[in-house]
Amino acid sequence: MIGIALHIAAGCIALALLLNGWRLWRGPALGDRIVALDTMVINAIALIVLIGMIGGNDTYFEAALLLAMVGFVSTIAYCKFILRGDIVE
Amino acid sequence: MILLFLLLAPFVAVVALMATRDASRRLHVTIAAAASAGGLAALLSQAGAALSGRMPMVTIAWLPTLGLDLALWLDPLALLFAGLILGIGLLVVVYAHGYLKPGEPTARFLSFLMLFQGAMVGIALSRNVLLMLVFWEMTSLASFLLIGFWRDKAEARQGARMALTVTGGGGLALIAGMVLLGKAAGSYDLATILTRADAVQASPLYPAILILVLAGAFTKSAQFPFHFWLPHAMAAPTPVSAYLHSATMVKAGVFLLARLWPVLAGTEWWFGIVTVAGLATMLFGAGVALFRHDLKAILAYSTISQLGLMVMLLGFGTGAAVSAAVFHIVNHAAFKAALFMHAGIVDHETGTRDLRRLGGLAAIMPLTATLGVLAAAAMAGLPPLGGFISKEMMLEESAHTLLAGQALLVPMLATLAALLSAAYSLRYAVALHFGERRTGDVAAPHDPGVLLLAPPAMLAMLALGLGLLPMTLAGPLVAAASAAVTGGAAPDLHLALWHGINPALLMSAGAVAAAVLLLACYRPVAALAARVPAPDAKRLFDAAIARLVATLRRLSGALHVASLQRYLAVLFAVALTLGIEAAVRHGIAAGDRPTTSASPVAIVAWFALVAATVAVVAADRRRYLALIFISVIGLVMALAFIHLSAPDLALTQIAVEVVTILLMLLALHLLPGRPPRLSAPPRRLHDGAIAAAGGLGVGWLAWAMMTRPERPGISRFHWDNSYSGGGGTNVVNVTLVDFRAFDTLGEIIVLGIAGLAIYALLEPAARGVAGRRLREWRSNDRHSPERHPMMFVMATRLLLPLALLVGSYVFLRGHNQPGGGFIAALIFSIAILLQYLASGFDWTDQRRKFGEHALIGAGVLIAAATGLGSLVFGAPFLSSSFGYFHLPLIGEFELATAMLFDLGVACVVMGAVLMALAQLAQIAQRAAKAEAAEEPS
Amino acid sequence: MSVIADVVIAALLLLGAGFALIGSWGLVRLPSTMERLHGPTKATTLGLGALLLASVAYFQTRLGIWTAHELLISLFLFITAPISANMIAKVHLHRVRIGAISEPDSIAGPPPRPDGEGDWATFEAPRRDNPASTANS
Amino acid sequence: MNRLLPHPALSAMLLIVWLLMANSITVGGIVLGGVFALVLPKFTQPFWPDRPRMRFGRAFLGYLGIVLLDIIVANFQVAWLILFRRNGDLRARWLVVPIDLTTPEAITMLAGTISLTPGTVSSDVSADGRYLLVHALDVDDAEAEIARIKTRYETRLQRVFA
Amino acid sequence: MTLVDHLPVAPIVLPAVMAPVTMLVMRRRRIVSVALSFGGGVAMLVAALALFAMVQDDAIRCYALGAWAAPFGIVLVVDRLAAAMLVLAAVLALVVLGHAVATGADRKGWHFHPMFHFQLLGLNGAFLTGDLFNLFVFFEVLLIASYGLMLHGQGALRLKAGVAYVVVNIVGSALFLIAMGLFYGLTATLNMADLAVRVAALGPADQGLLRVAGLLLVTVFALKAAVVPIHLWMPRTYAATMPVVAALFAIMTKVGVYAMIRTVPLILGARAGAAAWVPAPYLLPAAIAGAVLGFVGVLVARGMREQAAFAVLASTGTLLMAVATWREATLAAALYYLVQATLAGAALFLVADATMRRRGQYADAIVPSPRFAGQDATGLLYLIAAVAAVGLPPLAGFVGKLLILDASYDAPGWPAIWATILASTLIGVVGFSRSGSTLFWKAAPPGTDPVAAPARSRADLAAPLALLALLALLTVAGGWVTVQARAAARQVMAPDRYVAAVLGHGR
Amino acid sequence: MSLEFLVASAIAVLVAGGIYLALRGRTFQVVLGLTLLSYAVNLFLFAIGRLIVDRPPLYAKGVVTHADPLPQALVLTAIVITFGMTALTVILSLRSFLESGSDQVDGDAEPVVREDAA
């Protein structure tokens, strides 16, 4: 049962990634693209967790943690670039 | 040993002259003269031995593997030649003392002259053909320097270059010829080669050898059609002309023909080429000489003609002809050197060398005139001078020579040449010294001092002596030298003015009579000759070279255009071509390893990656957008690494991606917005084709490899020994810090260097043009005024300790679980960069306590020191050790030197990353500040 | 026991994945940028949270190990997600203000001015010594 | 005490995070984590000036509970909106929330809470730090929503940051 | 292990320590830093000489880093060739270092000394390593250090050329990784000796991939060696580089050649199936083109540095003609020529530097300038350097060419080799005589601006003089050198002994 | 579809994109191209160890199936080196732009096609 649920869940996340990708491609506003990218990161974290569960392996945890911790840095940087041009002032 | 002294004396003089270049002219001349005189004395001391067949020899091994030894000998031919070189050299040195104007750099002049002398002596004495080549090319070089001595004169420079090009080029052909000769004869030892005529002449290489050797000899000896450089070499100071371009260097070609006569002569090829070339040159030179007005030009063309005579004689292939040639070498050296010096005196005293502006000098410069007339008479082949005897011998030999089946062809042409020689010689003697008095630029010229007069006078006496007492003065030497040339016994030699009435005498007398006749009606003949189109060799040569250089420059410029796009296109094309070649030749089929079926998630991720890649390409000039798509690729890569069992790679990828994006955004800030497209559609199509082919190729390689079964390899050992030998369960990390720690050491050094280079690039960017551009820099975008968004700032304050903690954790566990120094360092760096992002450069920089340089330096040192530590224990560099320790309360824990190494890694990585980003941020910040200062507030 | 655990885990998985999907669907279907911002920043909180809980339970039942470190992921996301949303909103406000965006930015229309003196921080730099001004000490 | 342990709460948090990461509670882990929990706050002190005092007692835990509950509830609400509400029927609003909190830490926490609960996003702060700009996805009565935010979150936060 | 046993790692550890130390000290005390830098250079030379002496017994020495035996760990392998290259690099480095300090070039940015030592680290590592991936790493080290050195002094032109140089080499590195990946995929090993064994054992199905791997690998080396047609990056890069740095770079293209000499007979030799002698059919034409294009470049160059760069191209072409026949005798000739070409190329750059420093605004442009101080001295040095570079007697260049001619006789394509060597030499002679007479003989017409702010010190003549003296020594001691070269070539062409030395006789 | 095919085709697409961009005329495009190329090369090098799902090379007694650790170590090294090179390239091209005022990789401009005039 869990196996099926895991695969359904992974399928959902994959679909979510596709939807993010569509928004990223489409835009139209820069804000939309950044949101889409940010969401992709979140979905990627979800996917990593699922991969870990599917494989019965918790060694991927750090990757998810790292992504949660630093994934937003690029989002912020993209935003700051638009807002200020110079991301470090 | 004496031979070695002979060879080295001139070179020692070169060094001495250069060392004393600021000393007096007297000292310079003394040094040079001493070298020549000493050499001459040494030579004479060995003359007896050389002539009696107890040939002095010396061999010093130099390049035994090549067969190039410093092997010298003094056979009669060498003796003759070396004697000429040293004897005339001595006279020229003395003459130069009087000739050079005060203030002219005698040391330079004489050192070049000595360099030349040494090289010539080397040619003469070499008993190894490769050694001879060394000296051969050196003479070209010395000649180049000497012709160009008056470097301010254009004709000197051009003449020098032309001489070097032609004789140096010939020398290169000679190199090929000599090496082939050595190959055919089985040795580079001259004595051996001379005994292998049969082998050489039977070799299929013989024609090539002959032609290449002759190319060397003919260019050096100014044989038609390679003669043209010689007249332009007259731009050299006259002592040089006298020495190099009449007496010695140009005779090196003749010498070479004589030297190799036993092994090369006697064939149809030899006879045909050498005789015809000599004959043609003799006629041509004489003909031109007759109508020149510059004294040195007359002498130059006469030299060409006389050299042709010698070459022709050697071409005949008979012993008697060889004797004639050898004797003429001596004669010509005497009278032609004398004549050049004579011309130099005239030039020196009257300021001109134009025959039309000179005349009647006999009355005011009697001594000069006497020696001039004497020498010219020798050149004309008049009795009782030496020139007469050798000319008689020549005519005698030509009378017996059949060319192209014609018995009369050679004698008639030889007579014609003799006629012309007599004519220009008499013209020189008569027009200059007799008739109406014309004195050039100077009102009352007079005989020069003894320094200028004595050397040519001695030579003129010699020319006379060679006629009056030929057997005494030259007989034994010429006989022995001729024997050396022919390789047989000494010929039955009778050098004498009178041989009775024979065809030669008749031809000679007729020629002289006709010459007188010709001079009598010189004017109309000259007018007629002037109509003959005479190509200006120098102009043609210069134009040809100029055209060649221009064409080559265009081609080379077109090829080496500064274009990265071209560099890369060619590189890709080459790699592609080679890959396709291999694939076509041997086929690259997929293997039979069972594939793994892909999950829908994987397919989606793949799709995302492909779409993002396409998007990056499509959005390439919308740089910001392209970067966002790059982020997607990075994300998918990280996911792929996780899916494919590489957590360390995933961690690294995630962290590196963030840092890279920050870096690119910082740079992007300073680049112009959206630039116009640069390349036209065909170009893009062409690049697209390369790109598609490259992609398919690499993809196929990957496919072929992945579908092949794994092979047992070294990583099995790594797996098995990771825990037991490396003390860690994360095999990737143990590989990085232990099995292949040496790679990692190199890798962090790369990173450290990158940091330094970046610092070096950005540190001075605030100055100069870049600084101005930075100050003028102004973004077109309107920006929000808020610098430090509150929520962001607050979050980073909490994140900093958290991130440092996570980083430390990742560092400590890296040996056993995914992680390690590199990833930890990236996390640390990102944590600090986050502060920069949130709170600005200054704020953060003030609070940072460690410099990047220190981090990089310390990191490399820690890593290296860890490696060196193992030396103390007698283990190789970078040997690790680890142990499990037990402490109360804490329990068991592991300590490994590899972790210390990893600490070094972390320091360097952090230093380099911070260096790159902080430096870049700082410059961006400076630009922003400059912008803010400009804005009205 | 294990059946119940399995059911709980499966339910959490489906819940989490479902919310993640709904969030992303919102990103696609909502009408304009500000609205779209709500999709992911909301649904993914619970979505990921449920998945992480599932993971905790899963590893406990399957491998018999208590892994609580999934909570850390949530912790970091709770710290970072609002910041991302805030910055993206700022980007949007800014872009609308400078006229870089032509289509309607939100159903809500342009944001009202705050009542106090001054404007929103994105449009007017905060002055020193007030809570909104940070990092200039 | 203050010099050794400038931020006890932060230190405690770090220790907990360390133990969570290590995924085990051993003496060795606690000692090692403890070292970091002591060192890191000290080391990062310059990067967090004017740190406000916080109470991590009942007020804080209560606040956490309420937020978690709200997140779960709001998640379902928003999911409903996304799935079934037509775009035209969305009642998106800008809310200008006046704030009484005075430290940036507290304001950030409030804004973060608002963003974490689905349906609302903290979009900006006024330049004087006294208003929060919140975008709400579907709000019938703006004033009521503002009042809810203030009473439910801000008052509690005021107690935490007392 | 005694300290002597660790000698093989010394040429790498010394600069690895010296670079950061000079970096850290340089910021405070320049003099100390320079002294340290020199000390490091001398120590490196001593180590290189000691290694050179050590391999005189013809035994190949292995040093297993981290005590992990080959093929599992990384080994350093010292044979005659490697030791000789170490000596060459150390000698050149000392001379260049001296010149940099004497002319103050090292002060144009404080990172010269660390970069310099890093560069040597990369070179020495590339010479010593017996591991393919490690070779990649050291290539990267020497490349990135060369970027740093190349940009030393900066200027817009240099920066632009720098971008091209860096990018091309990054692409080259990508190719290297692909080639290496293929080798690993086929053989599951990285140790070069082990690779040799395993490549020979590959089945027929893998031959295509093997050939691709071999060709790509050699392509990468060819890129570094500036082999036509992928030499295009080189002339501009070297010409834009500060001459003193370019002088050091003279050995960089030779590293590419070295890598070919090291890997081809060993891994892609007779037993390599489809990859046996892979570069052979392509290398000779490319080498011929290189010699011709190089000397044509010498003829048409507009500046002395550009000319020197083309001379380096020419020398590489000439060298590769000899290498391309893959015979012991020609290889020996090539090795001799390699040494002399490196020194001659460096000498040309240093002479260019000395001339530039005296000609003020005329710099190194091959145009007549007003008389300048030291014209005779620099002119004489230029003459000698040109003689060496073009291969006229009496210097080693001539000997080298003679060796190549002699050894290549009878090899496939020898007439082409001979014709190229001789014809290209003639082009070079014409080129150098034109430029030399323009630079040092011809005076600018009256009224031309006088030379502004020329350097007056004569200290900058010492280094070129030293190089020329070395060239003379190379000529005089040619017998000994050729014997050494022959022995080194014999080792290289006998890969079995290398394999046995690295992997042990048990295998 | 197999994983191997996905990876191989991804490599192909990345290489193609990388080469195409590397051949463009502006430094930033070239940098992007190099980035794509390095992704491709890393993936290639990784794939050379063959693809194994969910068996990270963490040593444990008795484990037989695991991914090849060596290519992973090599890729890690390559990623680090690539990062250093990328950083240097980015900054070098920026500096070059600041110095010369042009971000074109080649000095002489090609004919400019203005297709964004609209």
Ligand code: NA
């Ligand atoms: Na990212």
Ligand code: NA
């Ligand atoms: Na909310």
